[in-house]
Amino acid sequence: MKxxxxxxxxxxxxxxxVAVLSALMLIVFVLIGRFDWTVLWGTLLGGGYAVLNFxxxxxxxxxxxxxxxxxxxxxxxxxxxxxxxxxxxxxxxQQKMARSIVQRSYTLRLALTALVAVIAVKVPLFHAxxxxxxxxxxxxVITAQPLLQKLKKGE
Amino acid sequence: xxTIAAAIILGCCALGAGLCTGIGAIGPGIGEGxxxxxxxxxxxRQPESKGAVTSTMIMGCAVAExxxxxxxxxxxxxxxxxxxxFINILKSL
Numbered sequence: 001m002k003x004x005x006x007x008x009x010x011x012x013x014x015x016x017x018v019a020v021l022s023a024l025m026l027i028v029f030v031l032i033g034r035f036d037w038t039v040l041w042g043t044l045l046g047g048g049y050a051v052l053n054f055x056x057x058x059x060x061x062x063x064x065x066x067x068x069x070x071x072x073x074x075x076x077x078x079x080x081x082x083x084x085x086x087x088x089x090x091x092x093x094q095q096k097m098a099r100s101i102v103q104r105s106y107t108l109r110l111a112l113t114a115l116v117a118v119i120a121v122k123v124p125l126f127h128a129x130x131x132x133x134x135x136x137x138x139x140x141v142i143t144a145q146p147l148l149q150k151l152k153k154g155e
Numbered sequence: 156x157x158t159i160a161a162a163i164i165l166g167c168c169a170l171g172a173g174l175c176t177g178i179g180a181i182g183p184g185i186g187e188g189x190x191x192x193x194x195x196x197x198x199x200r201q202p203e204s205k206g207a208v209t210s211t212m213i214m215g216c217a218v219a220e221x222x223x224x225x226x227x228x229x230x231x232x233x234x235x236x237x238x239x240x241f242i243n244i245l246k247s248l
Contacts, residue, residue, distance in 0.1 A: 006210040010213050068195045135228070142214055
């Protein structure tokens with residue numbers, strides 16, 4: 001399966017954001033005097049897994065979107081204003097397939113996340129706190145993106 | 156007495172952890188599935204917008220997934236951190 005441009009672009013963006021946030025977290029640990037090698041390894045484990053998880057999710061979404069290759073639906077019909085009979089739309093088999101692909105992938109990735117979290121907590125080589133905090137970095141990057149774009153535009 | 160209390164604490168923590176991840180993972184799973192199914196419909200209607208829809212879908216799925224990770228972290232805390240904390244509190248009483 002060829003990795004498409006949107007997947008590459010978004011993963012690169014998330015990876016850069018996670019790297020920046022990881023560096024910030026390490027600086028915070030140094031400033032509060034709690035830095036040691038386990039913090040660094042924990043950050044690498046958590047940050048690395050966060051990016052990997054995002055990439056796997058993006059690949060799954062790409063695979064799900066590919067289910068619609070060669071399928072063309074008619075453009076949406078205009079609203080007639082008749083609300084008495086709600087439209088009952090049947091889901092296409094491709095949509096059902098896409099839904100099941102994503103849900104299966106989500107279950108597997110959640111299990112993998114649990115495994116990584118248990119490793120981070122149980123193995124003394126890793127500090128659990130930075131490893132688990134790093135799982136949330138992609139969300140922070142996504143939330144901060146519109147703000148960063150506004151700042152870039154100078155609004 | 157302390158042994159019984161510790162056993163109850165351990166049992167409740169394990170039960171809470173299971174319920175937390177079990178219930179917390181339902182929402183993102185259903186939400187992601189719905190989002191992707193509807194996005195597929197959008198791609199079918201406008202194949203030229205596939206790239207833009209895929210990008211938005213990836214971001215939406217990542218955001219939806221975070222709640223599952225929140226519940227997982229709470230479960231990890233309940234399993235590995237909470238029992239010892241509660242038992243220490245119990246011992247200090």
